[in-house]
Amino acid sequence: MTYKGYLIDLDGTIYRGSEPIPAGKRFVEALQARQLPFLFVTNNTTRTPETVADRLKNEFDIHVGPETVYTATLATIDYMRAHGGTSFYAIGETGLIDLLLEAGFVWEETTPDYVVVGLDNQVTYEKFVTATLAIQKGATFIGTNPDKNIPTERGLLPGAGALVSFVATATQVEPIFIGKPEAVIMEAAVAKIGLKKDEVLMVGDNYLTDIRAGIDNGLDTLLVLTGFTPKAEVPELPVAPTFVLDSLDEWRFES
Incomplete structure (x- = not known):
């Protein structure tokens, strides 16, 4: 072939x-x-x-x-545009948050339309708290991808899927996975x-x-x-x- x-x-x-x-x-x-x-x-x-x-x-x-x-991230933006809503809270880094903002979505921590969870090397417990409370108030829960680990020269490190699982456990809400x-x-x-x-x-x-x-x-x-x-x-x-x-x-x- x-x-x-x-x-x-x-x-x-x-x-x-x-x-x-x-x-x-x-x-x-x-x-x-x-x-x-x-x-x-x-x-x-x-x-x-x-x-x-x-x-x-x-x-x-x-x-x-x-x-x-x-x-x-680009696939997440396409999904959010197709399903409506204008505001978001995200656990993630520049490649996620900046592009969402550039795409016209508005940062909102209390009652966002979406909570988007991706890989974040600076993640804190308080970020998980904000995401959990927003989802409990009705935000749509998006996981950028289900990767439990990422391969590096150090070995298999925690991936975005591990962070998504944390929030899913805390909220008892299953995410919509994009990646x-x-x-x-x-x-x-x-x-x-x-x-x-x-x-x-x-x-x-x-x-x-x-x-x-x-x-x-x-x-x-x-x-x-x-x-x-x-x-x-x-x-x-x-x-x-x-x-x-x-x-x-x-x-x-x-x-």
């Missing part, structure tokens, strides 16, 4: 924390050389697309534009790349998010064993990925 476009994860696929994955860089450069469209689809909401592109350039020598980055593997972000990403689902391959390291995002939404999948999902788990996966590789260097674009 020869694919016309690629949706690609970042953390654990192109890099691991601050550690480069050299095969990831070579994979992107091979796509560019073949003029194949690609979109980085990431559950990370701590950075804007511009910041992600700058980081890829400055830290990993991967040269792409911000238009190639589609974050769970992978949910249809919200995948339908938008496929529309953005401008191809049909059967023409696109989803590439990632995390079976629970990246690969399930493809499987659950009708895309072929490539699981690369450089991040979250270990090789030992592959035989026991409930639905097999279309492809499993130890390294993206093993991928053959023409078949």
Whole structure:
């Protein structure tokens, strides 16, 4: 099968924390050389697309534009615009809060229309309190993504999903998840790349998010064993990925 476009994860696929994955860089450069469209689809909401592109350039020598980055923040904004409401409270960082404000939503801590919970490296108990009380008063509870962990050079650290679980436990309210593997972000990403689902391959390291995002939404999948999902788990996966590789260097674009 020869694919016309690629949706690609970042953390654990192109890099691991601050550690480069050299095969990831070579994979992107091979796509560019073949003029194949690609979109980085990431559950990370701590950075804007511009910041992600700058980081890829400055830290990993991967040269792409911000238009190639589609974050769970952008998908969250699209969801909120489609469902009405103007105010929000968020647990998150610049890549989430600043973009929500720039999109025209208004910060409100007491009675917001939405409470959005993403990854926040400076999270405090008081932030959880504010989110919990707002949801109890009727705010719609959004989790940017369900990732329980994020792969880094230090190991698997708590992800946004862990913070969302804290609020879900405190409120007894289940969140609306936006990021992978949910249809919200995948339908938008496929529309953005401008191809049909059967023409696109989803590439990632995390079976629970990246690969399930493809499987659950009708895309072929490539699981690369450089991040979250270990090789030992592959035989026991409930639905097999279309492809499993130890390294993206093993991928053959023409078949």
